[in-house]
Amino acid sequence: MDKMPTRKSLMTALILTCMAWVSAPEQAWGEASHWGYSGKNGPAHWGDLSKEHAVCKTGFQQSPIDISQIQQSGLAALEIDYRATPLRVINNGHTIQVNYAPGSTMTLSRRQYDLLQFHFHSPSENTLNGRHFDMEVHFVHKDTEGRLGVLAVFVDTGDPSPALAKIWQHMPNHADGKAAPADVAVRGGDLLPSSQSYYRFVGSLTTPPCSEGVQWHVMKQPITASPEQVDQFLAVIGANNRPVQKSNNRLVIDSE
Numbered sequence: 001m002d003k004m005p006t007r008k009s010l011m012t013a014l015i016l017t018c019m020a021w022v023s024a025p026e027q028a029w030g031e032a033s034h035w036g037y038s039g040k041n042g043p044a045h046w047g048d049l050s051k052e053h054a055v056c057k058t059g060f061q062q063s064p065i066d067i068s069q070i071q072q073s074g075l076a077a078l079e080i081d082y083r084a085t086p087l088r089v090i091n092n093g094h095t096i097q098v099n100y101a102p103g104s105t106m107t108l109s110r111r112q113y114d115l116l117q118f119h120f121h122s123p124s125e126n127t128l129n130g131r132h133f134d135m136e137v138h139f140v141h142k143d144t145e146g147r148l149g150v151l152a153v154f155v156d157t158g159d160p161s162p163a164l165a166k167i168w169q170h171m172p173n174h175a176d177g178k179a180a181p182a183d184v185a186v187r188g189g190d191l192l193p194s195s196q197s198y199y200r201f202v203g204s205l206t207t208p209p210c211s212e213g214v215q216w217h218v219m220k221q222p223i224t225a226s227p228e229q230v231d232q233f234l235a236v237i238g239a240n241n242r243p244v245q246k247s248n249n250r251l252v253i254d255s256e
């Protein structure tokens with residue numbers, strides 16, 4: 001008889017079960033940083049992984065997008081002033097990122113943005129008339145009011161990129177890996193195309209928390225990397241592109 005559960009122990013078990021159910025979403029939110037690019041933590045679920053990520057599914061100006069409908073044209077040229085920076089490269093588990101020393105800027109119509117870092121996606125996140133490129137470089141900037149501006153450069157396979165070769169040589173091959181080799185400098189400008197005409201639109205971060213109000217500038221002309229260089233990145237990071245999001249009649253402006 002003493003093995004039979006008492007009414008009190010049943011109630012305790014029931015309460016504990018309820019508490020477990022109630023606390024489960026909190027635990028899930030606590031694991032918000034565990035987002036990824038496939039399965040239950042993949043892009044389709046980012047908005048549910050954390051309340052801080054809700055805009056990933058409720059937003060109306062999410063990135064990336066397919067650039068195909070151009071509604072306006074005529075923009076000032078981008079003034080890009082990227083200095084050489086000591087190579088500081090990290091593998092954050094989602095991408096390979098090069099952190100930039102202060103002093104490099106992108107200026108558009110007198111609004112100046114400071115370059116913070118650049119990182120890579122493969123395949124490209126934004127698409128051009130429905131086409132993915134093999135990679136996309138994102139130069140992430142912030143202005144003095146905290147507004148984010150991204151300059152995106154498509155990468156097509158072709159000739160190897162000497163700048164990528166230098167970075168890949170020090171690419172940490174595991175999450176949270178870092179490299180800061182002595183006497184190695186990189187120039188963001190070495191990853192820019194010769195023609196700097198671009199498309200501009202408003203979007204979001206392409207990773208959680210998917211914050212909106214990001215000014216996007218996508219270069220029309222791609223740079224090149226060898227197929228081996230693309231494969232080297234994929235071997236370490238894997239595919240890391242968020243699928244294209246609804247444009248919702250977003251205004252896309254052509255610089256020309």
Ligand SMILES: [Zn+2]
Pocket residue numbers: 119120121138206
């Ligand atoms: Zn990015």
